[in-house]
Structures are given as structure tokens and as C-alpha cells.
Amino acid sequence: MAERYWRGDIETMPREKMKALQSERLVKQVRHVWNNVPYYRALMEKKGVTPDDIHGTEDLHLLPFLCKDDLREAYPYGMLAVPLSDCVRIQSTSGTTGKRVVAFYTQDDIDLWEDCCARAIVAAGGTRDDVCQVCYGYGLFTGGAGLHGGSHKVGCLTLPMSSGNTERQIQFMMDLGATILCCTPSYAAYIGESLREAGYRPEDNKLKAGIFGAEPWTEEMRREIESLLGIKAYDIYGLTETSGPGVAFECFEQHGMHINEDHFYPEIIDPSTGEVLPDGEKGELVFTSLTKQAFPLLRYRTKDICVLSRGECSCGRTLVKMSKPMGRSDDMMIIRGVNVFPSQIETVLLREGYSPNYRITVDRVNHTDTLDIDVECTPEQFSDTVGDLYALEKQLTAAIYNMLGITPKVHLVAPKSITRSEGKAVRVIDKRKKYD
Ligand code: DLL
Numbered sequence: 001m002a003e004r005y006w007r008g009d010i011e012t013m014p015r016e017k018m019k020a021l022q023s024e025r026l027v028k029q030v031r032h033v034w035n036n037v038p039y040y041r042a043l044m045e046k047k048g049v050t051p052d053d054i055h056g057t058e059d060l061h062l063l064p065f066l067c068k069d070d071l072r073e074a075y076p077y078g079m080l081a082v083p084l085s086d087c088v089r090i091q092s093t094s095g096t097t098g099k100r101v102v103a104f105y106t107q108d109d110i111d112l113w114e115d116c117c118a119r120a121i122v123a124a125g126g127t128r129d130d131v132c133q134v135c136y137g138y139g140l141f142t143g144g145a146g147l148h149g150g151s152h153k154v155g156c157l158t159l160p161m162s163s164g165n166t167e168r169q170i171q172f173m174m175d176l177g178a179t180i181l182c183c184t185p186s187y188a189a190y191i192g193e194s195l196r197e198a199g200y201r202p203e204d205n206k207l208k209a210g211i212f213g214a215e216p217w218t219e220e221m222r223r224e225i226e227s228l229l230g231i232k233a234y235d236i237y238g239l240t241e242t243s244g245p246g247v248a249f250e251c252f253e254q255h256g257m258h259i260n261e262d263h264f265y266p267e268i269i270d271p272s273t274g275e276v277l278p279d280g281e282k283g284e285l286v287f288t289s290l291t292k293q294a295f296p297l298l299r300y301r302t303k304d305i306c307v308l309s310r311g312e313c314s315c316g317r318t319l320v321k322m323s324k325p326m327g328r329s330d331d332m333m334i335i336r337g338v339n340v341f342p343s344q345i346e347t348v349l350l351r352e353g354y355s356p357n358y359r360i361t362v363d364r365v366n367h368t369d370t371l372d373i374d375v376e377c378t379p380e381q382f383s384d385t386v387g388d389l390y391a392l393e394k395q396l397t398a399a400i401y402n403m404l405g406i407t408p409k410v411h412l413v414a415p416k417s418i419t420r421s422e423g424k425a426v427r428v429i430d431k432r433k434k435y436d
Contacts, residue, residue, distance in 0.1 A: 144160070379415050
């Protein structure tokens with residue numbers, strides 16, 4: 001029978017014991033950073049805090065925040081806390097929103113990261129008997145490397161596919177009998193669609209689980225992927241700055257992700273005031289890495305908006321849970337004064353029976369924001385008369401209005417006309433940025 005946990009001692013640790021472990025690690029980590037990262041030491045001095053003020057997690061709020069701009073300013077070596085000769089690897093963000101973040105790892109840092117990914121794979125039912133197909137990108141992106149390392153640790157047969165070349169993905173999946181699929185949810189949907197087009201039914205593949213993350217995805221998208229592939233789809237969360245995937249992962253409850261809080265201490269703050277919010281309140285997720293040596297960020301603001309909860313979980317894990325991030329605070333669009341997350345639009349589209357292939361374009365015309373949504377329709381819908389398509393567009397416009405409170409312009413476009421994603425999907429084009 002499959003083991004339930006990779007590190008049962010940690011994953012089911014009583015809360016008091018976990019708090020003591022976190023506090024002990026935090027005290028040590030703050031001193032490590034103070035001694036080795038002049039950039040952060042200066043921030044602490046500016047706030048009038050020294051390591052002597054930090055006795056445990058209850059004192060964390062005294063420490064200054066770090067944000068992406070700090071990492072840009074300190075690029076490339078300014079946050080490094082060990083000699084370069086102790087580092088064995090870098091990974092990096094894609095740099096789509098400015099200068100890349102480069103994260104450094106010692107061998108111990110890699111081990112703890114892969115260990116976190118192994119916990120996620122085991123929580124999704126993975127064992128040494130599984131064949132784990134990793135089609136997150138390999139290279140600088142953390143997705144491939146993290147899940148690859150976790151899969152090795154668990155002892156799965158690992159298929160290091162990287163992303164892209166969907167035909168080859170399908171051939172290996174079918175020929176080698178892959179049982180676990182790791183990729184972005186948008187790529188999973190694309191693979192599912194391609195399998196169906198190649199004439200495979202969900203029961204023709206051997207997959208049982210998928211471990212999907214790196215981008216926001218809705219519950220509706222989960223159901224779509226589960227039925228396309230005939231699997232259980234698990235969420236996994238992480239970011240380059242804290243190591244990569246595996247900061248948090250879902251168990252069979254599929255209701256929130258357990259945070260590996262022995263390594264990554266989470267807080268939720270009000271993004272505008274920085275005030276720490278109690279469990280259950282929605283706000284920006286902040287992480288303090290308790291154990292990483294090379295790139296140990298304290299109170300790093302992720303910009304991801306979610307909720308923490310500490311209720312009992314039927315899987316037996318005591319690790320705190322984070323809700324699915326509903327998007328990053330910088331993904332939130334303000335359109336005609338209304339806050340809009342792309343995930344809200346995705347929810348409506350899938351609920352109304354459309355495919356998860358859509359593109360949102362925001363612009364400003366005559367000082368007024370415009371919201372255009374291109375949505376692929378099915379081949380059957382597309383062959384209907386223009387009048388029918390118009391009626392469908394009207395119906396969808398009304399459904400989106402009900403969700404957002406603003407009226408979009410919906411365009412039903414031909415099947416396959418929207419570019420598929422093999423990594424993180426780009427859903428939004430905000431043309432207003434050129435006016436800012
Ligand atoms: O995306 C790490 C990763 C790889 C996570 C593979 C999961 C699987 P970055 O490229 O640094 O790292 O992007 C991090 O992606 O701050 C979130 O905004 C978003 N993100 C990551 N996982 C999820 C998720 C990787 N499960 C940023 N749901 C994060 C929603 C996610 N957003």
C-alpha cells in the first residue's frame with residue numbers, strides 16, 4: 001500500500017512542537033542573515049531591530065519586509081548569504097515583469113527543496129512504482145528541476161520531458177505508461193485536448209494523478225482537466241525566491257494546499273498597510289525561509305493573494321493550509337474602477353461550457369477602459385449560423401456581467417485560433433500599460 005506521507009514526523013507534527021521548531025530555526029536564521037547579508041542588515045538597522053530582539057515566531061512582525069524590488073536592487077549577489085564556493089546551482093524567474101530574480105542553492109538547499117517536492121508527490125499518491133512524466137520546463141525555471149528531484153527521491157521512474165513537443169509527450173505517456181503528470185494546468189488541458197483529438201479516451205492512458213501549478217487555475221479548470229485525462233488533479237505552489245515548487249501542495253482532500261511550514265513560515269498581511277492579518281482573512285502571502293542557507297529571504301512579499309487556515313485535515317497532516325491563490329495582486333486589473341481577476345472570467349467560461357482557451361484584452365479608448373474577451377467555441381457551435389453565434393455571445397456577456405458587474409465585449413472565435421500554452425499561459429494583454 002502507498003505510504004501516506006513522505007515525512008510523517010514533520011507533516012503530522014503537533015502544532016506546539018512545530019511552533020517550537022519554527023522559532024528555534026527562525027532565531028538561527030535571523031542571525032545568519034544579519035551576519036552575512038549587509039543589504040538586509042541595513043534594513044533591520046533602519047527599523048531599529050537586531051537579532052537579539054527575535055526570540056521566536058511571535059517576534060517576526062518586527063522584521064522588515066523584502067519585495068521583488070529589493071531583489072532587483074541587490075541583483076545578482078546582494079542577497080547571497082554563503083560564499084559562492086558553497087553554492088552548487090542557480091535557478092531564475094522568467095523575467096517577464098522586469099529584471100530576472102536569480103536564486104542560489106547550496107547542496108543542502110537543493111535537498112530540502114527536493115524533499116518538499118517529494119512530499120507533494122507522495123500526497124498525490126506517488127510511490128516508487130510510479131512513472132512520473134515531468135513536463136514543466138527544465139533549465140532556469142524551477143518547475144522541471146524541482147519535480148524531477150522530488151520524483152527521484154520518491155523513487156518513481158522519472159521521464160524528464162521538459163515542456164513542448166506535445167506529440168512526443170503523448171507518445172512517451174502512452175508507450176511508457178506514465179501514471180503521474182507534472183506540468184502547468186494550461187499545458188495539462190492542452191495535452192488532454194491533444195489526446196482526445198488523437199482518438200484516445202481518458203481510460204486509455206495509465207495516468208492516475210497530475211501535479212499542476214505555477215499559474216492560477218480555477219476549480220472549474222480542475223474538473224475540466226480531471227475529466228479530459230481521467231485523473232485526480234492536485235495543486236502545487238511555489239516561487240523561485242523561496243526555492244521553487246513544493247512550498248505548498250494538495251492532499252487527497254483537494255481543498256487548500258498544505259504549506260511546508262517547517263521550511264517556509266507563512267504570514268498573511270494587508271497589502272496596503274503591511275499589518276499582519278489573522279488566519280481566515282484574505283491578504284498577501286509573505287514567506288520567511290527558515291532553513292535555506294544560500295538565499296534565505298526573510299518576510300518576502302509574494303504578491304499572491306490567499307487565505308490561511310488551520311482546521312483539521314482528514315489526511316492527518318497538521319501543516320497549515322493556504323487557499324488557491326486567486327491571482328497575484330499585480331494580476332488584478334482595475335477596469336472602469338472594478339477589480340477584476342482573470343480567474344473570475346475563467347470560472348464563468350468553464351461553467352458556461354466553453355474550453356479553457358481564452359484571451360483577455362484591456363485597453364483605453366476615449367478615456368474609457370475596454371474589456372474584450374476572445375473565447376474559442378466548439379466546432380459544432382462554429383458551424384452554426386451567425387445568428388446563433390450572436391445569441392451565444394450575448395448569453396456569455398450576460399454571465400460575465402453577473403460575475404464582474406461590468407459588461408465585456410465577448411468574441412467567439414474559431415476553434416484552435418488561440419495559441420496554446422506549454423508553460424505558464426499568458427491570458428491577459430493590457431494595452432493601457434503603454435499610457436502609464
Ligand atoms: O512558478 C514555481 C512553480 C513551478 C510552482 C511549478 C508550481 C509548479 P515562479 O516562476 O517564480 O515559480 O512563479 C511564482 O507563480 O508567486 C504565483 O503567482 C504563481 N504560482 C505558482 N504556483 C501557483 C499555483 C514557479 N499553484 C509565481 N496557483 C507565484 C496559482 C501559482 N499561482
